[in-house]
Amino acid sequence: MRGQAVLFLAFVLAGPSARAAACCGPSASLPSLLTSGERWKLQGGLSQTTAIADVGTNGEAVFRRPGDRRSMSLMSLEVAGEIRESWQAGITASRSPRDGRAGDLSLQVMHEALPETDGPRGLMRAFVFLQATFPTGRALEELQSPEEDPTGEGRGSVALGAVGIRRGWSDDQFVSARLRRFSSRVFSEGTGISSSWKADLAAGTGRTWGAWRGGVSVRAEHEGARDVMSGGVPGQAAENYRFPVGFSGSYFFKGGAMAQLQYTDDTLLGPVRNILLGRGFALVFAQRFY
Amino acid sequence: MKMRLLMLSLLSTLLACGPSPILQHATAGEPTQRVAEKAETRLHSRWLQGPAVGSESVLVASFTDQNGQVLTLSNLQVELWMPDMGHGSAPVKIEAQADGSYLIKQMYFIMGGTWEVHFRDGDRVLVTLVVNL
Numbered sequence: 001m002r003g004q005a006v007l008f009l010a011f012v013l014a015g016p017s018a019r020a021a022a023c024c025g026p027s028a029s030l031p032s033l034l035t036s037g038e039r040w041k042l043q044g045g046l047s048q049t050t051a052i053a054d055v056g057t058n059g060e061a062v063f064r065r066p067g068d069r070r071s072m073s074l075m076s077l078e079v080a081g082e083i084r085e086s087w088q089a090g091i092t093a094s095r096s097p098r099d100g101r102a103g104d105l106s107l108q109v110m111h112e113a114l115p116e117t118d119g120p121r122g123l124m125r126a127f128v129f130l131q132a133t134f135p136t137g138r139a140l141e142e143l144q145s146p147e148e149d150p151t152g153e154g155r156g157s158v159a160l161g162a163v164g165i166r167r168g169w170s171d172d173q174f175v176s177a178r179l180r181r182f183s184s185r186v187f188s189e190g191t192g193i194s195s196s197w198k199a200d201l202a203a204g205t206g207r208t209w210g211a212w213r214g215g216v217s218v219r220a221e222h223e224g225a226r227d228v229m230s231g232g233v234p235g236q237a238a239e240n241y242r243f244p245v246g247f248s249g250s251y252f253f254k255g256g257a258m259a260q261l262q263y264t265d266d267t268l269l270g271p272v273r274n275i276l277l278g279r280g281f282a283l284v285f286a287q288r289f290y
Numbered sequence: 291m292k293m294r295l296l297m298l299s300l301l302s303t304l305l306a307c308g309p310s311p312i313l314q315h316a317t318a319g320e321p322t323q324r325v326a327e328k329a330e331t332r333l334h335s336r337w338l339q340g341p342a343v344g345s346e347s348v349l350v351a352s353f354t355d356q357n358g359q360v361l362t363l364s365n366l367q368v369e370l371w372m373p374d375m376g377h378g379s380a381p382v383k384i385e386a387q388a389d390g391s392y393l394i395k396q397m398y399f400i401m402g403g404t405w406e407v408h409f410r411d412g413d414r415v416l417v418t419l420v421v422n423l
């Protein structure tokens with residue numbers, strides 16, 4: 001029975017590698033971890049996110065008319081492997097299925113800081129990770145026509161994070177925290193954005209029934225204020241925050257494969273400020289290798 | 291079990307934290323607009339399409355000086371800008387008309403909120419139109 005729980009835990013943190021973010025572009029997600037003794041893992045995802053509401057600096061969410069709800073999709077591919085005892089590394093790439101344009105590229109290194117410990121409340125373990133994201137995607141500022149979707153965040157970033165996982169007989173939980181530092185960037189003469197901070201905290205729980213697992217998670221996202229420049233005129237973009245909620249259903253095949261359907265909704269929890277709220281589905285396939 | 295209680299209390303804290311957007315929100319209404327500040331240049335504008343979120347908006351604009359003389363601009367540039375979020379949109383298309391006005395096409399306000407439309411002649415900002423969508 002516990003062996004089965006081990007299998008399911010492998011995908012607690014599985015998710016599409018990117019989804020539509022703060023403003024109109026996808027953002028790098030948490031790195032996926034190897035937690036079941038596998039040597040490496042391959043994961044592919046397809047997500048579609050629809051903009052539902054716009055929130056100003058006054059915190060009021062204004063829901064769009066159905067005709068104004070623009071959708072955007074993204075394909076992602078992630079490879080993660082064990083590089084040595086208690087150390088893992090991974091790489092994540094994405095692409096717009098609409099025009100094939102590449103998204104941002106993320107590299108991550110994970111260290112199992114707290115090896116699996118059999119406590120009174122189940123098995124606990126913790127990881128710390130370092131993540132670097134390169135702005136190889138197309139930023140909002142680089143759009144040449146309205147038919148194009150932004151595929152990146154526009155600026156590079158370095159993130160430090162931690163994930164704690166607990167698993168019982170047929171349930172599991174996780175908590176995660178990540179702090180990101182974005183670099184500054186000049187897009188064209190007189191147009192640019194300063195460096196800034198972004199933080200996210202997440203917690204989730206899941207339950208397994210045979211080969212199935214259902215999960216729910218809540219995330220808090222906050223981005224600090226940025227100095228911006230447009231056409232040579234300086235200004236300041238205000239801080240923003242939102243609380244996305246995720247639901248997932250997974251099926252585990254024999255031989256280490258998994259299929260997962262996710263639904264993410266930014267409109268369920270508040271408060272929210274100066275941000276786009278979306279709803280989206282993602283389909284994820286993963287294969288583990290021993 | 292304790293862990294589950296912890297998760298539940300965390301969830302309820304989040305729920306109690308602020309209004310849920312889905313339960314408490316406004317629906318997109320009629321757009322409003324104003325000229326940002328007193329500028330030497332006067333803007334005369336009329337929307338042929340929009341302004342709207344997510345679809346093409348088209349504006350006819352002309353400019354006069356303090357004496358009411360129509361200005362002929364050698365290098366008119368129009369830029370959409372969202373000041374609170376610090377981003378713009380795709381470039382617009384400008385066509386000079388025979389009567390001295392300009393047809394500004396392919397204006398895409400990609401999201402709702404407060405936008406600025408900067409009208410510049412080269413580097414010089416002539417006038418800014420603030421559009422609330």
Ligand SMILES: [Cu+2]
Pocket residue numbers: 023372375377401403
């Ligand atoms: Cu915006």
